[in-house]
Amino acid sequence: MTSTTTSTTTSTTAVIGATGKTGRRIADLLDERGQTTRRLARGTSPAFDWEQPEGWARALEGVEGLYAAYVPDLAVPGADDDIARLIEVARGAGVRRVVLLSGRGEDGARACEELVLNAPGIAGTVVRASWFTQNFTEGMLRGAVATGVLAMPAGDVREPFIDVDDIAAVAVEALTGDGYAGRVLEVTGPESLTFAEVASLLSTATGREIVYVPVTFDEFFAAVAEEDGPEVATMLTELCREVLDGRNEAATATVGEVLGRPAREVRTVLAEASFAGA
Numbered sequence: 001m002t003s004t005t006t007s008t009t010t011s012t013t014a015v016i017g018a019t020g021k022t023g024r025r026i027a028d029l030l031d032e033r034g035q036t037t038r039r040l041a042r043g044t045s046p047a048f049d050w051e052q053p054e055g056w057a058r059a060l061e062g063v064e065g066l067y068a069a070y071v072p073d074l075a076v077p078g079a080d081d082d083i084a085r086l087i088e089v090a091r092g093a094g095v096r097r098v099v100l101l102s103g104r105g106e107d108g109a110r111a112c113e114e115l116v117l118n119a120p121g122i123a124g125t126v127v128r129a130s131w132f133t134q135n136f137t138e139g140m141l142r143g144a145v146a147t148g149v150l151a152m153p154a155g156d157v158r159e160p161f162i163d164v165d166d167i168a169a170v171a172v173e174a175l176t177g178d179g180y181a182g183r184v185l186e187v188t189g190p191e192s193l194t195f196a197e198v199a200s201l202l203s204t205a206t207g208r209e210i211v212y213v214p215v216t217f218d219e220f221f222a223a224v225a226e227e228d229g230p231e232v233a234t235m236l237t238e239l240c241r242e243v244l245d246g247r248n249e250a251a252t253a254t255v256g257e258v259l260g261r262p263a264r265e266v267r268t269v270l271a272e273a274s275f276a277g278a
C-alpha cells in the first residue's frame with residue numbers, strides 16, 4: 001500500500017503464522033498503524049509452509065520486516081536448521097529486521113534465539129513469552145475448559161500467564177520502533193497464578209464450574225496421546241516438564257517498560273473472552 005499520509009511507510013512487514021494467536025493480532029496492529037503487511041500461513045497467497053522451504057523466497061520477496069511464530073515449537077529437533085535457513089532466505093530477500101517468538105524457560109529454544117540475535121546484517125529481536133492466557137480461550141486448553149476439567153501436570157506451580165494482545169503490542173514495537181536490535185524481550189503477565197487459581201477465574205468467567213486436577217506427566221502424556229497422537233504428546237509433556245518446574249514463576253516488568261502501561265491481568269482477559277461453544 002502506498003500512501004501520502006505522514007505516518008505511513010512503503011516498506012512491507014511479513015507475519016509468519018498470521019492466522020494464529022499472535023500473528024493475527026500483530027498483522028491487525030500493523031494494519032491499524034498504516035503499515036504494509038503481508039500475512040503468511042499455509043493457506044495464504046503467497047503461502048508460507050515451514051515444511052516447504054522452496055516457497056520461502058517467494059513469500060518474503062520485497063519484505064523488510066519479519067515476524068516469525070514457529071510451529072510446533074523452537075525446542076523440537078531441526079528447528080534451528082529451519083531458523084538458520086529462514087534467516088538466509090530473509091537476508092537474500094532484503095529483510096532488515098526479524099522478530100522471533102520464543103518460549104520462556106525453554107533451553108531447547110536458545111539455539112534458535114541466538115541465530116536471530118546474531119544474524120549478520122539483520123536487526124534481530126526475540127520476544128520470549130510466558131504461557132499465554134489465551135491457551136484457555138483459543139488454544140490447546142479450550143477443549144479442557146469446555147469439559148470443565150483442567151488436567152495438567154503442573155502441581156501447585158505458579159505461572160505469570162500473559163495476554164496475547166500484550167505480546168502482539170510488544171512485537172509490533174520491536175518491528176517498528178528503535179532500540180530493540182539484539183535484545184531478548186522476556187514478557188509475562190503482571191501476576192503469577194496457580195492453575196487452580198486460573199480454574200477459579202475461568203469458573204467466574206464462564207459461569208460454569210471448572211476444576212483443576214493435577215496429574216502426573218505419564219497421565220498427561222496418555223491423555224494427549226489418545227487425542228493427538230504420541231508425537232504431539234511427547235512434545236507437550238516434555239515442554240510441561242521443563243517449563244512448569246518453577247523456573248518461570250517470577251513475573252517480569254518488560255511489557256510495562258516497552259508499552260508504557262501495565263500488562264493485563266488474567267481475570268481481565270478472561271472476563272472479555274468469548275466462551276461461546278466452550
Ligand SMILES: NC(=O)c1ccc[n+]([C@@H]2O[C@H](COP(=O)([O-])OP(=O)(O)OC[C@H]3O[C@@H](n4cnc5c(N)ncnc54)[C@H](OP(=O)(O)O)[C@@H]3O)[C@@H](O)[C@H]2O)c1
Nearest residue numbers: 017018019020021022041042049050069070073103131132
Ligand atoms: N501457547 C503458549 O503458551 C506459548 C508460549 C510461548 C511461546 N509459544 C510459541 O508460540 C508459537 C506459536 O505461535 P501462535 O500461538 O501465535 O500460533 P498458533 O495459534 O499456534 O497458530 C499456528 C500458526 O502457524 C501456522 N502454521 C501451522 N503449521 C504451519 C506450517 N507447517 N507452516 C507454516 N505455518 C504453519 C498456522 O497457520 P495455518 O494453519 O493457517 O497454516 C497458524 O498461523 C510456538 O512457537 C510456541 O512455542 C507459545
